Amino acid sequence: MKKKVKKIFQSNEPYIFLIIIILGIVVQIRSGQFFTGNNIVDLLSAMIVPGLFAIAEFMALISGGIDVSFPALASLSAYATTKILLDKGYEGNVFLAFLIAVLIGALLGAINGYFIGYLNLNAMIVTLGTSSIFQGFMQGTLRANQLSVIPQGMKKFGTDSFITATNKVNGLSSVLPYTFLILIIVCALMFFVLRYTIFGRGIYAIGGNALSAHTAGFNVKRTKFIMYIIIGMIASIGGICRVCMMQQCHPTNMLGMEMNIIAGVVLGGVALTGGAGTLTGCMLGTFLIILVQNSMILLGIPTTWSDVFVGLVIVIGVSLTALQSSRTSRSKKKAVKEGA
């Protein structure tokens, strides 16, 4: 039992969780507003899109790759979907939007997957390149501009309330839209896939040792290919959720999100070298960054300071992780010595 507890504290998750709790208490003390229904709801709804992106990035990192193209990919597929539906004057519900976006996402993800999986090219460079291509295609070929009107179904989906929480003190109420359910579903689904399917274990295996994965009988190329397709699909779902929640489609305002997402996932204990990390950690790390960004006002700090604090959290967080990992490797050596 003791051993199990020790094992848990060797990973990042409990520390991140602790930091989140401490931060919450600090905000609560300063403002008395943290543990209010509407604040929690605000935080959860801010988590939806980054959470989806984080799940996508998580897979890429676990396999030993990286994806910096997902914001461009999501922007392109969300924009194209919205545009198509608007042009056709579509009035139905949101499912068609998700369906189209997922198809486009799969197609775009397949481009990444082909180059990274089948040609075995460096994932960072490939996605850097495709990111440029997707963005260029969206703004050049599709001549994307801001769409301030979006189809009825999407609009409704983004505003309909799943949970509404009202703050009794100031009377502010916040709405958690149904998109939150999408995050929960995707998260649960990917948890299942990564833990209980051969495909999911293949992603871990490839991240641990791609060569052994090949000799063990995994189809490494195909696994990577399919994985990038799934990443494209999840990113596109994130894109549509964003459009629905913002009630408009802005082609470029998701661009540049990739770095904070990667930082969040890594803060949660996912190794850049591949193979190591859990979905829980990934979500906690992402949540920490959202929390810092969203707690500025409650703490009475002008929002202009938000980047400063997020930057600090990243720097301090990754420094501690680095220090901790060098310490455990040292203490491990010592333990071996003592055992001998």
Next chain:
Amino acid sequence: MNKAKSIYRKNPEVSRLLIIMLLWLIFMMFTQAEKFFTGRNFLTMAGQFPEYGLMALGGMLCMITGGIDLAVVGTANMASILSVYTMIHFFGEDGTMPMAFSVVIFLIAVLTGVVVGSINAFLISKLGVPPILATLGVNEFLTGLCIVVTNGSAVSSFPKQYCDFFSGNFLGFIPRRLIVFIVVAIIIWLMLEKSTYGTKLRLYGTNAHVAKFSGINTTALLFRTYITSSICAALGGLMMLATYSSARADYGSNYTMQAILLIVLGGVSPNGGKGKISGVITAIVLLKMIESGINRFRSVSTYYVTLIWGAVLILALVIDYFSQKPKKTK
């Protein structure tokens, strides 16, 4: 034919880019000769690339170590904002700045570079933080600071003598920004090819562990590398200041990716250990030509530039893949 092959083999990264460049120039000759092939066009191009070109030159060094510098844009904006506030502090919002004061401006940039570079290098070499995360965090932090001091808006009321001078030309036709770029490029070339630094850098990038075992002062090496990169970025910021004639926290936000793209396209391996300045400079010139060429076509959206940049990057990788393949099966 064989001779051409051996030249290609000797420096495949540069040759590859030169071939693409040649094809592009031929294409432009048939389509837009009179507009593209003018001295003025080439000079305009030469005045535009130093901003991100400088960032790419410095970032190249980091990538040869197997690291990366994602803090270039934050550093650049920090330097330009600090410079602007210094000008305002000494000469007022609408005063005149004596040209000699430019030296101070450059000193500010260098100093910014030294500070930022040291922070990056400290995180990477002393704490063992992966470079991608260390510089990413620092970038976010710097951008944040820039937003805080400027309140998020552009600062454009300040003495413009500096901007006028550096957006102008030397001898009436050579852009002064190009001269800054060339000077920095020569310094980096000397560092890489004519001093022991270059060899140490490449060897460190191949295997940091062995470098330590061989007695290389790896900490000093990383400090030197990241400081150089940050100074280059800060100088890039000064060039941006000259172009825009104002400073703002989020100028050039896509230059990070652009700089990395240029470095990789120039044949620097992201795994470290390999890279030449000639490759990166060729990449800078090539991409500028493509960008400028596309802009000659009225009907084509300028956004196609981004698309083509990405396509060129992937094309270069794919060419590399297929040209190396037969060697492997042997």
Next chain:
Amino acid sequence: MSQSLLKAEHVKISFGNVHALRDVSLEILPGEIHCLAGENGCGKSTIIKIISGVYQRDGGTIEFDGKKLEKISPIDAINMGIQVIYQDFALFPNLTVAENLALNTELASRKKTVSWKNVRKIAEEAVAKINFDVDLDEKVEKLSVAQKQMVAISRALMSNARLIIMDEPTTALTKKEVNSLFKIILKLKEQGIAILFISHKLNEVFEISDRFTIFRNGEMVATGSTKDLDDKKFTYYMTGREFNDQIFVPENMSEKPVFELKNLTLEGAFEAINFSLRRGEILGITGLLDSGRTELALSMFGLKPADSGEILKEGTPIKITNPRDAIEHKIGYVPEDRLSEGLFLTQSIGDNIIISEIDKLKKKNGQFDLKKRDEEIKRWVAELEIKTKNPDNPATTLSGGNQQRIVLAKWLACNLDVLILNGPTVGVDIGSKHDIHMVLQKLAKQGLGVIIISDDLPEVIQNCNRVLVIKNGKIRSEYDTQKVSEQMIIDDMM
């Protein structure tokens, strides 16, 4: 006549213009321990890959269990009961022991989902076969090398193996671990499983195998019963050369020590180490893998600075807190693991040679003196007879022996007083090993103080004039190598 389990005859394969295997034959009887030996590049690994279906042969016949096999795919090989345990074990460091053990079975079952209950059951069965006691939920990266090997063996046994091929399984094991590995091998033999044991360590071949086969340059040069083999024959078959190994006798030893340790201690690794080394001497330090010998080497070179005690150079105390200090005081270190600690594999041979003296190759104005660089490279390539056409080629183009020479050259170029070598001939061919020994002896005679840290006892006895035995971080004994037997040292080590 007993029916052979595996019979490969006149097997050929070439890659491009390189004939990796010209004509080799290999016969393995059921339930025997067969040792395959040969120098690096002789075709040992190639034949394994042909048998296990990774490569397809260009000619020759292979029979398994009396059946002629035309084409072998990796799956065929596994289904027939052929299992290979590679040197890196092909494990997944980030996954648990249980999952590593069960993954192959799960994959083979062609199911799409994983049942963790099933994984555990498979894993428990697997470790039970060799009574391997391990925490199944531990991640493999946290295990010791020997434990990882046990995981690999357990995994191999799961699929009703009839022939297990072990590729140099003892390289990273301590003596104790080797002994327990041998016990397991013998147990497998009892169960009727044949073992093909790849090694170039003479004593292991004698200790464990029933029969042997030796390859050289892609050809089979000898095969037979191990009983009929002796030292001399073994070396001759391996190399095609005969060596007269010279026992090292120091000449021109200096009066005063060049290098001394006084009470050097590093907590958890070694304590109160005292010795002195004179110029012209070769001092051996030996001990088990976990005796603290490697940490001692690292401390002397500044990679793991000692907690207390003194290091003296020419009688004056010096501080060594990093490798640069050591180099400054003319102390060099040839690391244990040449590939991951000693060489920049993808960089040029030349740069590898000059890197440690690079700061001395500057012109007065601070520029890199490229002419001097090239002269140095030329000099050391010639001096150590490094076999290369062009020193601009990457170090990967060289054989293990020549690579080790680069590492030596790198240090000699620094004009050292003291050279510390940790396992200088691990993974080096017998031929190159002999040459490296000769180089070291010559250097000592020229006035270099040499420390060889090694558990290759014949190497230590032959090349050192004194030997220190370390056990549990303390010096247990010191011997004159002329007056000591291997057994005496082993008794002290254990």
